[in-house]
Amino acid sequence: MARAPQYEWMVPRSWYNIVPDLPKPLPPYLKPNGEPVAPHEFEILFAKELVRQEFSKDRWIQIPTEVRDVYLIWRPTPLLRARRLEALLKTPARIYYKFEGVSPPGSHKPNTAVAQLYYVSREGVQRVTTETGAGQWGSSVAFAASLFGVKATVYMVRASYMQKPYRRVLMELWGAEVVPSPSDRTEAGRKYLAEDPSHPGSLGIAISEAVEDAVRSGAKYVLGSVLNHVLIHQTVIGLEALEQIRYFGDYPDYVVGACGGGSSFSGLFWPFYYEKRAGRAEKDVKFLAVEPAAVPTLTRGEYLYDFGDTAGLTPLIKMHTVGHTYKPPPIHAGGLRYHGCAPTLSLLVEEGEVGAAAYRQTEVFEVARLFAAAEGVVPAPESAHAVKAAVELALKAKREGTPVTILFNMSGHGLLDLSAYEEYLRGAMADAVPTAEELAAHIARARALTPSSGLRG
Amino acid sequence: MARAPQYEWMVPRSWYNIVPDLPKPLPPYLKPNGEPVAPHEFEILFAKELVRQEFSKDRWIQIPTEVRDVYLIWRPTPLLRARRLEALLKTPARIYYKFEGVSPPGSHKPNTAVAQLYYVSREGVQRVTTETGAGQWGSSVAFAASLFGVKATVYMVRASYMQKPYRRVLMELWGAEVVPSPSDRTEAGRKYLAEDPSHPGSLGIAISEAVEDAVRSGAKYVLGSVLNHVLIHQTVIGLEALEQIRYFGDYPDYVVGACGGGSSFSGLFWPFYYEKRAGRAEKDVKFLAVEPAAVPTLTRGEYLYDFGDTAGLTPLIKMHTVGHTYKPPPIHAGGLRYHGCAPTLSLLVEEGEVGAAAYRQTEVFEVARLFAAAEGVVPAPESAHAVKAAVELALKAKREGTPVTILFNMSGHGLLDLSAYEEYLRGAMADAVPTAEELAAHIARARALTPSSGLRG
Numbered sequence: 001m002a003r004a005p006q007y008e009w010m011v012p013r014s015w016y017n018i019v020p021d022l023p024k025p026l027p028p029y030l031k032p033n034g035e036p037v038a039p040h041e042f043e044i045l046f047a048k049e050l051v052r053q054e055f056s057k058d059r060w061i062q063i064p065t066e067v068r069d070v071y072l073i074w075r076p077t078p079l080l081r082a083r084r085l086e087a088l089l090k091t092p093a094r095i096y097y098k099f100e101g102v103s104p105p106g107s108h109k110p111n112t113a114v115a116q117l118y119y120v121s122r123e124g125v126q127r128v129t130t131e132t133g134a135g136q137w138g139s140s141v142a143f144a145a146s147l148f149g150v151k152a153t154v155y156m157v158r159a160s161y162m163q164k165p166y167r168r169v170l171m172e173l174w175g176a177e178v179v180p181s182p183s184d185r186t187e188a189g190r191k192y193l194a195e196d197p198s199h200p201g202s203l204g205i206a207i208s209e210a211v212e213d214a215v216r217s218g219a220k221y222v223l224g225s226v227l228n229h230v231l232i233h234q235t236v237i238g239l240e241a242l243e244q245i246r247y248f249g250d251y252p253d254y255v256v257g258a259c260g261g262g263s264s265f266s267g268l269f270w271p272f273y274y275e276k277r278a279g280r281a282e283k284d285v286k287f288l289a290v291e292p293a294a295v296p297t298l299t300r301g302e303y304l305y306d307f308g309d310t311a312g313l314t315p316l317i318k319m320h321t322v323g324h325t326y327k328p329p330p331i332h333a334g335g336l337r338y339h340g341c342a343p344t345l346s347l348l349v350e351e352g353e354v355g356a357a358a359y360r361q362t363e364v365f366e367v368a369r370l371f372a373a374a375e376g377v378v379p380a381p382e383s384a385h386a387v388k389a390a391v392e393l394a395l396k397a398k399r400e401g402t403p404v405t406i407l408f409n410m411s412g413h414g415l416l417d418l419s420a421y422e423e424y425l426r427g428a429m430a431d432a433v434p435t436a437e438e439l440a441a442h443i444a445r446a447r448a449l450t451p452s453s454g455l456r457g
Numbered sequence: 458m459a460r461a462p463q464y465e466w467m468v469p470r471s472w473y474n475i476v477p478d479l480p481k482p483l484p485p486y487l488k489p490n491g492e493p494v495a496p497h498e499f500e501i502l503f504a505k506e507l508v509r510q511e512f513s514k515d516r517w518i519q520i521p522t523e524v525r526d527v528y529l530i531w532r533p534t535p536l537l538r539a540r541r542l543e544a545l546l547k548t549p550a551r552i553y554y555k556f557e558g559v560s561p562p563g564s565h566k567p568n569t570a571v572a573q574l575y576y577v578s579r580e581g582v583q584r585v586t587t588e589t590g591a592g593q594w595g596s597s598v599a600f601a602a603s604l605f606g607v608k609a610t611v612y613m614v615r616a617s618y619m620q621k622p623y624r625r626v627l628m629e630l631w632g633a634e635v636v637p638s639p640s641d642r643t644e645a646g647r648k649y650l651a652e653d654p655s656h657p658g659s660l661g662i663a664i665s666e667a668v669e670d671a672v673r674s675g676a677k678y679v680l681g682s683v684l685n686h687v688l689i690h691q692t693v694i695g696l697e698a699l700e701q702i703r704y705f706g707d708y709p710d711y712v713v714g715a716c717g718g719g720s721s722f723s724g725l726f727w728p729f730y731y732e733k734r735a736g737r738a739e740k741d742v743k744f745l746a747v748e749p750a751a752v753p754t755l756t757r758g759e760y761l762y763d764f765g766d767t768a769g770l771t772p773l774i775k776m777h778t779v780g781h782t783y784k785p786p787p788i789h790a791g792g793l794r795y796h797g798c799a800p801t802l803s804l805l806v807e808e809g810e811v812g813a814a815a816y817r818q819t820e821v822f823e824v825a826r827l828f829a830a831a832e833g834v835v836p837a838p839e840s841a842h843a844v845k846a847a848v849e850l851a852l853k854a855k856r857e858g859t860p861v862t863i864l865f866n867m868s869g870h871g872l873l874d875l876s877a878y879e880e881y882l883r884g885a886m887a888d889a890v891p892t893a894e895e896l897a898a899h900i901a902r903a904r905a906l907t908p909s910s911g912l913r914g
Contacts, residue, residue, distance in 0.1 A: 102559045165875075415873060418626040
């Protein structure tokens with residue numbers, strides 16, 4: 001193993017799968033005609049073992065030694081108490097954060113990238129494809145691919161490719177091939193290039209290209225959020241946090257996380273949810289998902305069947321959505337610019353087991369700056385949403401005089417997002433929030449997709 | 458404390474000071490007239506307690522609780538075994554690295570910045586000044602200053618200020634005032650601006666401005682390397698590593714580190730040196746300092762009295778130097794672009810207790826890329842020099858069939874140096890090495906400084 005043995009026992013040996021503990025069965029993935037997608041149909045895109053995990057009802061899934069050995073490069077990640085922030089806020093609340101930014105790519109994403117690349121390599125696959133916006137997910141795939149000797153082709157949104165070269169360099173340094181999207185490599189890409197030779201691209205187009213490339217070439221496609229198997233891999237975060245916060249002699253009243261596709265938040269809260277369901281939680285712990293007001297999936301969206309991607313290539317997924325045709329404003333929290341949300345998390349929000357809140361970009365950066373000055377750790381713009389919610393809970397605790405315990409997920413550091421902070425410091429940051437009419441139109445289009453037959457449950 | 462209690466005991470409670478264990482007394486700091494500088498004369502610039510540490514002959518110096526509490530944000534740092542690299546090199550050597558890149562600013566520098574800012578704040582000082590090149594030291598000072606509520610003014614070399622905005626943003630985010638140097642705030646700055654209104658600046662000029670500002674305003678000046686008190690604070694690195702490598706059931710044959718001013722390498726090797734002197738080392742451990750061929754202080758310089766800065770404002774320091782007038786080529790390892798070397802390390806090199814090696818920029822980046830692909834961690838350009846030397850030792854071990862243990866200091870990550878990696882990947886990186894004539898001329902100028910009287914020892 002890579003890490004000194006005195007840390008080693010703290011890293012979990014199994015991932016936790018929430019599916020058997022959900023209050024209701026998860027609605028199936030559907031084809032546009034309303035028929036459920038069979039597991040083997042996913043195997044065109046994903047490694048067999050990942051498909052097995054996607055549909056698994058096992059509560060615990062063993063972490064392969066090879067994957068755990070890689071985790072030991074940066075795991076266990078620290079659980080820290082934000083004492084200086086507490087003092088600054090003059091709150092009786094105790095604020096803890098789990099810091100996933102110590103991984104080599106700087107976020108929680110490698111928790112699943114490493115697992116996915118391991119299974120892909122074990123099944124003899126030579127190459128994977130994926131898409132990336134600003135590069136958090138793409139760099140985690142490049143990192144994991146280099147460790148398992150698999151080639152990676154990353155379709156990177158052209159606007160980011162041109163304007164944010166550093167994560168591209170990082171991917172290339174790890175040996176990945178980074179292709180500005182739209183590209184002339186795929187039919188989808190050529191279509192958009194024919195329309196506009198300098199098309200800036202979008203995450204939706206990049207997904208289409210990565211999927212088309214994988215299907216045509218026999219490569220596998222790897223995904224960074226939303227699906228069950230991805231979220232399962234992230235539960236190492238919460239399983240460690242459970243142990244760590246008990247070392248402080250504490251237990252959370254609130255577990256808080258930023259929510260785009262839902263993987264970092266689920267990784268933290270699932271294990272606490274398990275304890276609560278099993279009657280083992282020391283408190284009546286509450287869960288709070290935090291999203292950008294610019295992409296208000298959980299707070300202003302609807303629980304509907306919708307496509308997982310923009311182009312409509314994926315199965316229909318029952319989830320909270322603002323409609324796959326909605327174009328999120330260019331906020332800096334690129335990882336939260338997703339029109340939908342993981343089906344497991346959506347179900348729990350719908351059932352009232354998880355709460356949701358939305359904040360505007362500038363108020364999020366204001367708190368991120370406060371946090372950086374107080375605690376020294378610079379939050380990624382995505383993670384800063386969780387910081388904002390934690391601070392709001394701490395201020396509420398102050399007003400009410402209740403010494404609650406708040407635990408949030410600092411899913412990544414912001415050292416590759418300093419241009420966003422510069423914009424904030426210059427006072428040049430914009431806040432865009434969709435109008436009610438705009439949202440209603442996109443949601444109506446998604447609602448129209450709901451198949452009239454074949455629906456279960 | 459910030460960190461979960463199960464880690465807490467691993468972080469040292471005292472720093473180690475090598476001075477009482479040196480094979481010879483350290484030559485004194487001298488004024489240009491040859492008289493030793495008295496401790497109180499340093500108090501114009503530095504906090505009293507730091508001056509006390511500078512001249513201390515105590516072997517152990519207690520770490521204040523307030524400093525240790527901040528260390529607990531990121532300490533203990535991981536000690537990792539580079540098993541994938543070993544396999545790639547097919548070497549019988551075992552390669553370990555201590556990874557200081559997990560600190561919020563991303564390097565070992567806050568180990569001393571936090572200590573210095575604590576003492577400064579305890580003595581009631583409201584503001585510190587310092588200089589920075591690319592920003593590693595400046596950002597660590599900004600980080601520490603924000604935690605202790607002290608203002609920081611950082612004179613940043615203008616060329617870096619313009620071309621490398623991200624560490625500047627980081628410093629501003631932590632509340633520091635960043636001034637492009639030369640500036641119109643100081644006499645020194647105004648002199649250079651009068652010559653050239655768009656003067657690109659240099660580290661030497663920035664030091665002059667920071668020192669002048671501190672002396673005139675009653676602020677204190679903080680320094681990132683070379684002096685004893687700075688190196689003492691870095692020994693938390695080696696003290697942790699001593700414990701950690703024993704958990705692996707191992708002990709190093711070689712302790713390796715990059716060397717600019719000498720602080721990160723000293724922080725790692727001093728505690729192993731202590732064990733060796735005390736007869737407690739499990740092996741006849743060897744020490745190797747690694748420098749850029751572009752600034753070959755230890756390998757081609759001489760052990761002389763020279764100024765610590767370029768402008769000749771500091772006392773004379775007995776050290777290995779290539780001459781304070783030498784202008785290092787613009788290599789990317791900005792932290793190694795120093796004409797001299799810590800006096801303690803210089804003495805040990807002179808006495809043959811520490812070895813030295815120098816490598817060219819491109820061969821260093823070649824190995825950094827190899828390391829990033831094999832281990833996933835992207836080395837800072839400075840740290841990459843240690844990686845290069847470790848790989849050379851591992852290849853030697855392979856040729857000789859000797860299963861030696863190598864420990865090196867990964868003093869920082871390279872996520873804010875990706876433009877340098879881009880240059881390397883493009884094949885556009887230059888190698889500049891000084892000619893023998895060039896070095897001889899600069900060294901001769903330094904030799905002429907040696908005072909003819911008042912020399913001790």
